[in-house]
Amino acid sequence: MISLSLIRKSDLWYSFTRSRSAMVAAIVLAMLILTAIFAPLIAPQNPYDPAQLDMWKSELPPIWDQLGEWPYVLGTDTQGRDMLSAILYGTRISVVIGIASVALSLLVGLSLGLVAGYFGGVVDNLLMRFGDVLLSIPTILIAILVSTVVRQMLPPELRDVGSSAVLVLAITLSGWVQYARTVRAQTIVERSKEYVQAARLLRVPARRIMVRHILPNTLTPIMVAATLNFGMAILTEATLSFLGIGMPPGQPSLGTLIRIGNQFLFSGLWWIVLFPVLQLCLLVVSVNLLGDWLRDALNPKLR
Amino acid sequence: MTALTVTHLSRTFDVSASWLNRVVERKPRQFLQAVNDISFTVPLGGCLSLVGESGCGKSTVARLVTGLYPPTKGDLRFAPGKKGDALSAQMIFQDPYASLNPRWRVKNIIAEPLRELKLRDTKAEVTERVEELLRIVGLSPTDGAKFPHEFSGGQRQRISIARALASEPEFLVCDEPTSALDVSVQAQILNLMRRLQDELGLTYLFISHDLSVVRHMSNRIAVMYLGRIVEEADTETLFADPKHPYTKLLLQTIPDIANPHRDREVAAGEVPSPLNPPKGCTFHPRCPMAMACCSIEIPQMREIGGTRVACHAV
Numbered sequence: 193m194i195s196l197s198l199i200r201k202s203d204l205w206y207s208f209t210r211s212r213s214a215m216v217a218a219i220v221l222a223m224l225i226l227t228a229i230f231a232p233l234i235a236p237q238n239p240y241d242p243a244q245l246d247m248w249k250s251e252l253p254p255i256w257d258q259l260g261e262w263p264y265v266l267g268t269d270t271q272g273r274d275m276l277s278a279i280l281y282g283t284r285i286s287v288v289i290g291i292a293s294v295a296l297s298l299l300v301g302l303s304l305g306l307v308a309g310y311f312g313g314v315v316d317n318l319l320m321r322f323g324d325v326l327l328s329i330p331t332i333l334i335a336i337l338v339s340t341v342v343r344q345m346l347p348p349e350l351r352d353v354g355s356s357a358v359l360v361l362a363i364t365l366s367g368w369v370q371y372a373r374t375v376r377a378q379t380i381v382e383r384s385k386e387y388v389q390a391a392r393l394l395r396v397p398a399r400r401i402m403v404r405h406i407l408p409n410t411l412t413p414i415m416v417a418a419t420l421n422f423g424m425a426i427l428t429e430a431t432l433s434f435l436g437i438g439m440p441p442g443q444p445s446l447g448t449l450i451r452i453g454n455q456f457l458f459s460g461l462w463w464i465v466l467f468p469v470l471q472l473c474l475l476v477v478s479v480n481l482l483g484d485w486l487r488d489a490l491n492p493k494l495r
Numbered sequence: 496m497t498a499l500t501v502t503h504l505s506r507t508f509d510v511s512a513s514w515l516n517r518v519v520e521r522k523p524r525q526f527l528q529a530v531n532d533i534s535f536t537v538p539l540g541g542c543l544s545l546v547g548e549s550g551c552g553k554s555t556v557a558r559l560v561t562g563l564y565p566p567t568k569g570d571l572r573f574a575p576g577k578k579g580d581a582l583s584a585q586m587i588f589q590d591p592y593a594s595l596n597p598r599w600r601v602k603n604i605i606a607e608p609l610r611e612l613k614l615r616d617t618k619a620e621v622t623e624r625v626e627e628l629l630r631i632v633g634l635s636p637t638d639g640a641k642f643p644h645e646f647s648g649g650q651r652q653r654i655s656i657a658r659a660l661a662s663e664p665e666f667l668v669c670d671e672p673t674s675a676l677d678v679s680v681q682a683q684i685l686n687l688m689r690r691l692q693d694e695l696g697l698t699y700l701f702i703s704h705d706l707s708v709v710r711h712m713s714n715r716i717a718v719m720y721l722g723r724i725v726e727e728a729d730t731e732t733l734f735a736d737p738k739h740p741y742t743k744l745l746l747q748t749i750p751d752i753a754n755p756h757r758d759r760e761v762a763a764g765e766v767p768s769p770l771n772p773p774k775g776c777t778f779h780p781r782c783p784m785a786m787a788c789c790s791i792e793i794p795q796m797r798e799i800g801g802t803r804v805a806c807h808a809v
Contacts (some may be wrong), residue, residue, distance in 0.1 A: 386594035389563055393586055394611045394662065408598040 207489040214485035217478040224475055228283040235277035236263040245272045254463050267463040279471050285445040290426040293363035301371025306402045309379025323369040335362035339437045352440045363425050378410035416487040423479035446472045496539040498698040504569035506530040529555040531722035542699040544709040547719035553702045557670040561586050576665045585664035589671040591651035595643040602639030608662035628657040649680035668700045706749050718742050721777040728802040738804040740782050784808040
């Protein structure tokens, strides 16, 4: 019942097949995500396993260079870590953190937005002003604050394990507000519509009215925002890792790889930073292209 | 037998600006008196119509009667129904485009009352009842699998009626059920509602601004102006012998096929803002019969030969 109608689905599919950029973006994104998921099967090396690192093979350039060696297609870093494997595993972490933080933001944002919009009054004011406060602080500052504080609270042996969870929490804390606002605005519109009054006449409980009647009618703008925010979340994670407060070097995400590579940029070891950067760009650009297409495709004025 | 007794019902809305704006701009709190001290009864199995211009409080009365708004003052009492407990009111809404959830299939829309009120036990019984209801309102049982946007306005209003009937109500509040429809479709819907009233013994509170629709539907008519009932009478009495000057004005606005260019008195002025209603009788600034006392004293309801009317000049 929540899924879009068949007609709508075929409209969306039609517009998808007509948009070359969306198709290319979807194919690229699918490949990136698939290779990230199956990284353990594809990657020549497990970059987390110090036993597989060979110091004699460190600082090898990419394979097309004269000094390059098989199977280190994209070269190795100063520890002898294969860059291709590190990138595949790093993408995996970035994608997981991106998806998890968008999912958590959606959960928090949708429920708070629905409650604020449906009940209005004091509840609405409190929730939305709290959101305003969070929005008035730059995302990156909130994330730095949360990740530093939470990390200090964790026992040392859990710090590395918990860092992905901390990152998700930090990104969610500022991410949910946008969903909450969008859903709240839409809920206020839908609540006054007569089909909601009809349900209230039947004494349908408020929770069920919100979830089954109102929520499905607010999802169109949310889908667009969630897609675009998936790209943003990956970027925020990369920024935090680049600043050294995200994923630790033992479990590098794309941001961590860029931070490590950045140190060697001027020693001529360009491949250590360039390939993770390219991968990150490819990932975020394809997500954003897909989000842009979705926004246009779901906009009735542009049909 | 009366189905519904309403006594001295009032409803006020707080339409003040937000606290911050009030403080900064030194504005007082503002209240809108949407319904002001109205009393009426609806006979069991009959149809009472409320008529009046936009903004006179008709729809607020509908929402008060169904319980969507709590009354500020006054009382409304339903008579006991067939099962012994008080009648429950269901509603048919004005806008057939907003009254059906666009993401639900029609069969689920109609089945919702059955499921919520647990009127049928098994899935098969629910499906059977939904198909029966679709047939009752003149649609095909196969229409249940479609979405609301696949139907025309008149068909949507039929779905709306089927949903209202699903909860087996004995009292139906119809808030301008035909005003969003074409004239030809209006007649179909009205005839359907008349038929259902006869077959199921329904009681209607019918709300409309269209006097010709009301004449077709109702036993008794109450005319509202700015939140008050100004005249209430049996349908034919009201049309034959209107007492209140506002009722006379309304009747003159009905188009007459036999005499399209008859000399109509055009009423001066607009409906005053309900935020700041005129003192005394609220109709006095537009009234051709206004006297000195009309702008001072609120006229009381009086009964003159079966007609209840609130006017100093009658």
